Amino acid sequence: MNYAKTAIxxxxxxxxxxxxxxxxxxxxGMAFAFLLALGMNAFAYWNSDKMVLRMYGARQVSRNEAPAFYDTVADLSRRAGLPMPKVYVIDNDQPNAFATGRNPANAAVAATTGLLARMSREEVAGVMAHELAHVRNRDTLIMTVTATLAGAIGMLAQFAFFFGGSRDSRNNPLGIVGVLLVVIVAPLAAMLVQMAISRSREYEADRAGAEISGQPLWLASALQHLEETVRGSPNHTAxxxxxTAHMFIVNPLSGGHGDSLFSTHPSTANRxxxxxxxxxxxxxNVEPVVRRRRGPWERLGRRTGPWG
Known part of the structure; x- marks a missing residue:
């Protein structure tokens, strides 16, 4: 059902x-829009992962640099039947994570230092299982396409605002009314569709991620912990x-609320x-997960974190 909804x-x-x-x-204009969509999506298909990782200053880590984190991703990838993705760490105090890449063979997962510093090993495993579910479901490509189309619609709206539309009634019978629809309605409609796709895929990734880890409460505990801490740690890049907000496991933007009309993520309580x-x-056992005391800090490049 979720796949059919996403396709529609x-x-x-x-x-x-x-x-x-x-x-x-x-x-x-219709032919131009179609060709523009093809070009933008072709560019996004090949380069979106590199762009977003560079945008957030993500640095790739090896097993020697982050053994516990790397081994957890490797173990979960085997459980999910996926190739080992590239593993990145983002120097950001906000606890969060995302996955990117055009397909499972070219995937990457990234976690912030805030997530690794504040979450238990079980919670990090729950979060990364969720991100690997996005990779397995190819959501990273779906969300790239929707974000690209939404951006392109915004560009068309700006073009219509400054230059107006076709005055030829044979090609554009709505005239100025059509231009106003593009300027006002099209960006809003595109945003609503983008949000609906994102929320649908988050629920599915929660379910599939829980199956990958075999422990649904690990992710439930992580989501509750994220809800408590993410708002107090602004992500200025986001x-x-x-x-790019829809890519993260929880909304990185200040003031974001789940399941509202304009939210990229479902509410944490519902998840x-x-x-x-x-x-x-x-x-x-559905009793609340008791987080074990964190172990010694593990070296992560120039920084350290309590994940070991």
Whole structure:
């Protein structure tokens, strides 16, 4: 059901983009919009992972630099039937993580130093299982396409605002009304579709990630912990690039609320409830996870963290 919903929403996003091109420039505008979408998505397909990792200053780590973190990702990748992804660490105090890459063979997972410093080993495993579920479900590519199309629709709206649309009624029967629809309605509709796709994929990644780790409550505990701490640690890079917010396991933007009309993520309470129900169905003790005392700090490049 989630896959069908995502396919419908992606088709709607593509149709919205091509329709916006028609409203601006008639048949010529529609053809231009279609070619622009192809070009932008081809560029995003090959380069989006490098762009976002560079944007957040992520640095690749080896097993020698972060043995516990690296080994956990390796173990979960084997459980998920995935190739070993590249492993990155982001020097940021906000606890968060994301996955990127056009397919499982070219995937990368990244965690902030804030996540590694504040989470127990079990919670980090729950978070990384969630991110690997995104890789296995190819959500990283889906979200790249939606973000690219949403950005392109915004560009078309700006073009329509400054230059107006086709005055040829044969190609653009709505005239100035069509231009106004592109300027006002199209970006809003694109944002709503993008948010709907993101929320749908987060729920599915929670479920699949819990299956990969075999412990739904590890992720439930991590989500509760993230909810308590992420708002107090602003992510300035994410604030400057809000189009990337949907990539993270929880919304990195200040003031973000789950399951609202304009939210990229489901509410944490709903996610935790579903995971606890899943744990109950598996016969797992659904009492709150007791976080064990953290072990000695593990060296992570120039920094250290309590994950070992």
């Amino acid at each position: 929403l992606l088709a709607g996003m593509t149709g919205l983009f091509v329709g916006a091109g028609y409203l601006i420039g008639g048949e010529t 604030e400057r690039n809000p189009a 935790v409830r579903r995971l606890r129900e899943m744990a109950g169905g598996l016969g797992v």
